[in-house]
Every structure is written in C-alpha cells, then in structure tokens.
Amino acid sequence: MKEADVLIKRGQREARRPTLAADLPVQASAGVDRRSFLRRSGLAAGGLAALGTLPLGAVRKAEAGPPQPPGATLATRKNVCTHCSVGCTVIAKVTNGVWTGQEPGWDSPINRGSHCCKGAAVRDDVLSERRLRYPTKLVNGKWIRISWDQAIDEIGDKLTEIRAKSGPESVYWLGSAKFTNEAAYLNRKFAAFWGTNNSDHQARICHSTTVAGVANTWGYGAMTNSYNDIRNAKTIMVMGGNPAEAHPVSLQHILEGKELNRANMIVIDPRMTRTAAHATEYVRVRPGTHIPTIYGMLWHIFQNGWEDKEFIRQRVYGMDDIRKEVAKWPPDEVERVTGLPEAQVKRVAEIFAKQRPSTLIWAMGQTQFTVGTANVRISCILLLATGNVGHYGNGANIFRGHTNVQGATDVGLDVTTLPLYYGLDEGAWRHWCRVWEVDYDWMLSRFVDKTFMQTPGIPSTRWFDATLLPKDQVAQPDTMKAMFIMGHGGNTISRMPEAARGIEKLDLLVVCDPYPTTWSVLSERKNGTYLLPACTSFEMDGSRTASNRSLQWGEQIVKPVFESKNDYDVMYMLARKARLRRPDVQEHQGREWSGLGRGHPARAQSRRLVDRILRPVARAPQSAHEKSVQIRSRHIARPEGRIRSLRRLLRSAVAVLGHA
Numbered sequence: 001m002k003e004a005d006v007l008i009k010r011g012q013r014e015a016r017r018p019t020l021a022a023d024l025p026v027q028a029s030a031g032v033d034r035r036s037f038l039r040r041s042g043l044a045a046g047g048l049a050a051l052g053t054l055p056l057g058a059v060r061k062a063e064a065g066p067p068q069p070p071g072a073t074l075a076t077r078k079n080v081c082t083h084c085s086v087g088c089t090v091i092a093k094v095t096n097g098v099w100t101g102q103e104p105g106w107d108s109p110i111n112r113g114s115h116c117c118k119g120a121a122v123r124d125d126v127l128s129e130r131r132l133r134y135p136t137k138l139v140n141g142k143w144i145r146i147s148w149d150q151a152i153d154e155i156g157d158k159l160t161e162i163r164a165k166s167g168p169e170s171v172y173w174l175g176s177a178k179f180t181n182e183a184a185y186l187n188r189k190f191a192a193f194w195g196t197n198n199s200d201h202q203a204r205i206c207h208s209t210t211v212a213g214v215a216n217t218w219g220y221g222a223m224t225n226s227y228n229d230i231r232n233a234k235t236i237m238v239m240g241g242n243p244a245e246a247h248p249v250s251l252q253h254i255l256e257g258k259e260l261n262r263a264n265m266i267v268i269d270p271r272m273t274r275t276a277a278h279a280t281e282y283v284r285v286r287p288g289t290h291i292p293t294i295y296g297m298l299w300h301i302f303q304n305g306w307e308d309k310e311f312i313r314q315r316v317y318g319m320d321d322i323r324k325e326v327a328k329w330p331p332d333e334v335e336r337v338t339g340l341p342e343a344q345v346k347r348v349a350e351i352f353a354k355q356r357p358s359t360l361i362w363a364m365g366q367t368q369f370t371v372g373t374a375n376v377r378i379s380c381i382l383l384l385a386t387g388n389v390g391h392y393g394n395g396a397n398i399f400r401g402h403t404n405v406q407g408a409t410d411v412g413l414d415v416t417t418l419p420l421y422y423g424l425d426e427g428a429w430r431h432w433c434r435v436w437e438v439d440y441d442w443m444l445s446r447f448v449d450k451t452f453m454q455t456p457g458i459p460s461t462r463w464f465d466a467t468l469l470p471k472d473q474v475a476q477p478d479t480m481k482a483m484f485i486m487g488h489g490g491n492t493i494s495r496m497p498e499a500a501r502g503i504e505k506l507d508l509l510v511v512c513d514p515y516p517t518t519w520s521v522l523s524e525r526k527n528g529t530y531l532l533p534a535c536t537s538f539e540m541d542g543s544r545t546a547s548n549r550s551l552q553w554g555e556q557i558v559k560p561v562f563e564s565k566n567d568y569d570v571m572y573m574l575a576r577k578a579r580l581r582r583p584d585v586q587e588h589q590g591r592e593w594s595g596l597g598r599g600h601p602a603r604a605q606s607r608r609l610v611d612r613i614l615r616p617v618a619r620a621p622q623s624a625h626e627k628s629v630q631i632r633s634r635h636i637a638r639p640e641g642r643i644r645s646l647r648r649l650l651r652s653a654v655a656v657l658g659h660a
C-alpha cells in the first residue's frame, strides 16, 4: 500500500471554485476596508447586502447541473444512514455505477426529509481515501499486498490449526453492530458452527445493560415506543442522553412534541448540553446519582399518592418492596447525595406523574456505569409506578448507538444467547439445530463439551484476559489464540493497555473492515496480522433494525469499491475453507449460496428473517396489505418476490452452514 494512498487528507484537496471566504481578501486588496465594507453592506441588510459587493462568480444562481452524458445510466437507490440508530433514509443517485449524489428520504417517517451532518456525509464512507483497498498481511513489520484467495487460504489454515491444537474456544469472533441483520445472524451462526459462544459485538459496551435491565422488567430489551411517538407525550424526560448531538434527527420529534404539543421537556444531566438548552426544566444533577434521583422522585410520588394505583394493581408486582427502599430516601438524603433541592425534585416528580403520557428517554448516560443495569431498572420502575408504559406517548424510549445494534442483538450476536434471546440451554440449541437443519449431536460435537455449549462466552470487554492470563486461570482448554474481527473498532475497549498487550500475544489477528481501524496499530505486532477490505453497508443489500425497531431494507447503492467484499461473501469463503458444513452436502450446492444477484444469501435470508424470525421483535409488516404498502413506499424490508426458486436457494444455503 502506498503511503500517499493512506495519508492524503480531505483538507489537502483542491477547492473546485472560489468561496465567499476566499473572495473577502480580494475585496480588501481592491481598496475596500472593513469600515467601508460594513457601511456599504449596511448592518440591517447584513450578509445579503454584503453579497452584492462581491464579484460575480462568488455567488451564483442555483441551476440544474449539466445534462447527463448520452447513454448514461441513472438510478436511485435507497439505503439507511449508518452513523447512528435513528435509521434515517438515504436516497442515493447513481450515474453509470458511480454514487454521484444523495438526498435524505422525504417519505421516511423517521427523518422526514432531514439529515444531520453525519448522515449528509455518508457518501464519503464509500469514496473515502482511507478505505482499505486490497487484502494485506504483516510480514516482519511491513504490510504486503496479497490476494483474497491467499488471505483466506492462510487464515483458514491457521484457524484450523489453532482449533485442532487449542480447541474452538481459542478463537474469538468479534462481530458488529454495523452488520446487516442477515450478516449478524450469519456471524452468530458461524460461531455456533465453529463450536464456541465467544461471539460478541458493540452492544456489550453500550446497551447490553439496557437489554438486561429492560428485559428483566418487562421481558424484551428494547425501546418500547418509537421516535415518532415521542410527539404524543405531554412530558418528555431525558435522563442520560444528549440526542441533540448523538441522535440529532430524533430531536425533531422531541421538539415537535415540545413546540406543537406544548409538552414539558425535562432534561436531567450534569452538563448543560445542547439538548438541555431546549428544556423547559433543566436539572443539573451530580454525576452517577441516577438511582438516588429517581428514588427521590418516587418518595414524593408515593408521599402524595401520585402513583397510578390501578395500573400497579393490575400489572405490577413487587412495588411494595420498592416503597420500602424509597422510604430510605427522604428529600434531605437525596439532596445530600445528588445535590438536588427538594423543591425541584418534587416539581419534576409531580409533572412526570400527573402530566401524562410521560416518556423517559435515555442512552449511554445511564448504561455505561458499573450499576448500569440497576440504573435501567429504576428507570423502568419509575415508568411502572406512574403507569407510563404501554400507551401512546409514554414508555421507555431508549436511544441505542450504532445503526443496527438493535438488530444485531436481536439475531443473537452475543455471548449469552442464540438468536432471538433463546439463551444457551439444551432446548435452545435443539430449536436452532432444527432451524439450521443439522443434528443436535453433530452441533454438540463441534464444542469442547456440553458445558461449554451452554456457557456464555467471554464478553468483548474481557477477551484479552483470556490471552494474558496463565492457561490454568482461563476457564477453557487453552488461552485465546486468534481473533477474527469484523466491523468493530478497537476503541470500544476501556482497558486499552491490557487490550494492546493482549493483541500482541495472539497468534493470529484478522481485521475485516472498510478501514484499518485501531486494531491494526494498537500493538507492535510484526507478523500474523491480516487486513481484509470489507465493503460498507452501502455496497451491499440487507436489512437493519433502527433503535425504534423499524426494520428497514437497504439497497446496494454501488458495487464494492476497490477489492473489498461484502460480509456475506467473506463469511462464505471462510466457511468453505474451514469446512463448516455438513459432510453429506454436495460442494456444488454451496457455490450458489455466494452468488450475487438472485442467488445472494442475503436476499433469501432477509425474506426468512422478515417473515418468520424478526417478526416477534421488530416492526415488520404484520399483514399482506401492510407489507405491500410498505414495499410500495420503499420503507420497510421487502421480500424478494422475484426469486423464482426459493426452495432451491434455501437448499443451497444448507450446504455451507446448514442454513435453511
């Protein structure tokens, strides 16, 4: 790889035409001093009049662009912004196979024609000069270009050797919240067929506490309502989030609730954030005092009888235990711990309990604590005590992080469960073996033993402990020897020094990503490291689940750039190399599984996922009519109705991973 290819920065590009700022010195040199400039422009007219003093060419009338070259093919493709979980629609314009322009989706109920600055720049993810262009490997400290075939051959051989010598648990499969649902599902399945539960993704450090806390409260770990529904709230309380910066387009729904619905907007945050700047009541709380703050609110709620007694009687158990805990948090104790005056806590509690429906919004300001799960649970308890669950305008609106962190979690990319939160016990394995059309005993034979099969893997925050600790202190046959990382930056780890040392001890490190990421530079490794160029989600088909569980289909906008490959193809190539298939299936059937176009596995899998697997948890179409409406509006994942022989494709899929 040439150094220049990697190091060129966008700021070094040449400007295409003079800008307003660039023209100002020209004016100065022409004898217009600052005073004259202001006088001429006129303070009242401001910038508009100022523009009149500038030479022609600095400001020009908006015009249609030049006509397309004769014979150019034009296409419009729809995909989803990959920068956060809001799930804004991106409409891409493609000319002769090149992504030439983008617009926000106007018919998307989520972003309704708007993008934030991150979404407005997603085209750069494909065109970036920092993209990995071809497979490379580290040889004596130098990156050497290799072919895909060589890379898969060498990586597959090394993985197989490690598996034979140290067992399947010695390989860590680190997946991604940037995956499509189909790729996340495949990645989890890949780990299962490899024989390990060491398979995780970014939810571990963002909202796994939310999933645990919310699921333990009402059964399923996700946002209960939707971005749009926030507009129906009479009270919007943000506690542990800053959507104005982290989820900018979501703020339009919050502000619409506040401005049009005259909703109260309470922001509880140690910092006066950009979100807090819009609040009708800003509560500056001491950091890390989430639980005492809510206990303080509940103290006033119970004291004044503001709780929803009928709701609690009908739907909640254990609230009397909460009352006992709350009694330990009178106003003076709450003020001592949180710094909040009694009057403010009482006022906020009364608004939240009485001016309903009330919704509670949070993000990582609640979850990234050692008591993150408890923070989440107390938030749910506040909603239950005030009867603010299960209706329009209320509920727990939990803003997740990555574009598909919800979907990747749903399809089981996690150390603790198989897809759809089945867990890891024998019944769960038997169910998924039936789905994947493999014998349970065959699957069991892939693992060290049944105990390992039913034991959660090592979380992504601690894999390096399994590398650094002596063998007898790691609860598996051998230490961690290899990592295969897809779509996951190394900067998600809080114990970076240990992670860096852990990387150095690996026999094999594979980074499959559109960019080199921190993994490639975090350590002083000299050998045994591969960088594989994966394409972005804009260069492949697939569905993704937004934070509000809207299941959306993303169309391939352009073909993978340079030599990059999509996630399905990479996993397919590796699965073939590692022979992760039933021995009785013919090899030729497997080839179709990786074919592009109609035979692409993503298409077959998406239909299955949408129609059967994700329906219980995602907002997939619930009827044929709804489905056809959504397909017409291009909003929700569309089944691939033009596939003529789905059965044949599904049979082919079985060939490699036993997929049906």
Ligand code: SF4
Binding pocket: 081, 082, 083, 084, 085, 086, 087, 088, 111, 114, 115, 116, 117, 118, 119, 120, 247, 248, 249, 250
């Ligand atoms: S709000 Fe999120 S999904 Fe929407 S454009 Fe911005 S980064 Fe993309």
